Amino acid sequence: MSNVFRRFYNTAHQAWFRSRKKRLRQRVRQQYGNNPDPEIREVFSFLEAHPELELPLGVMPPYEWVKEHSPENIRVAQDETTGLLFVMVNTHRVFFPRGATPPEVQQGASIGLMEQDARSPHCYLGNGFNVDAGDVAVFIGASNGLFCLSLIDRLAKAYLFEPCSDWHEPLRATFAPWGDRVEIVPLAVSTDENDGQVNLDGFFQNRPLPNYIQMDVEGAEGDVLAGARKLLDDSSKLRLSICTYHKRLDFPKFARLLGGRGYAIHHSPGFYVLGVRMPYFRRGILYASRGVDQPAAFTRNG
DSSP states (O other): OOHHHHHHHHHHHHHHHHHHHHTHHHHHHHHHTTOOOHHHHHHHHHHHHOTTSOSSOTTSOSSGGGGGOOGGGOOOEEOTTTOOEEEEETTEEEEOOTTOOHHHHHHHHHHHHHHTSTTOTTOSSBTTBOOOTTEEEEEESOTTOHHHHHHGGGEEEEEEEOOOGGGHHHHHHHHGGGGGGEEEEOSEEOSSOBTTEEOHHHHTTTSOOOSEEEEOOTTOHHHHHHTTHHHHHHOSSEEEEEEOSSSTTHHHHHHHHHHTTTOEEEEOSSOEEOOSSSOSEEOSEEEEEESSOOOTTOBSOO
């Protein structure tokens, strides 16, 4: 794509996006105003109570309880040996990249804790969907490792994939107490294998297959799944938590893909309000599982 065409495309797309935003709240009312579903009613009521909020909201969950997770409530300290800033979460230290400021650490930790609130559309586990003691778990897009840390005492082995070099030192510091039970893999996960990138089929070719996979890779989740076809087919017991809010059609797409492979499908609670095209309310996390007992809410057809 030439630079001229790219500039033209970007300008045209921005103009289209602005035009779609102008009447977005009205279209949301038309689409959801009479919907009786309790989860939809809760989000719709929040939007009606806050006419000052500009739509789409982005990754801010549309719920009053979000106010409970204030960055100002996060206490930041500095490790005397490494100089890294950290916060305490359930008696464990969670370290942050060198050069991060205290407000940045507070914000990052607050968002991480808010996302894993049991009421959150970003919650990776819930509604009877969980990991088992002795599981092997994979975390793709590990970031600060806070979610892995909440499970580490249950896991036999954890693999944290994080290509951003800023996070490698703090992740090593956070998980140092667990030694070789935690492997930090400084690679991206995608469809193919090349410099700086790996796929799950190749990575686990000569390793025990995982029982749990969490992925949050900013809209590239489909590429991760495409590079894990053999793993998905060969696993006798596997749970997956997959971010589906980055792209508007990912939830139904992944539900069909995994449901067709015999996985039971469910989702995290609630919605995000994202984008200027339908669906305006998006599910945050798809739960998929095979070879484990399922809650009644799970379905085979997605």
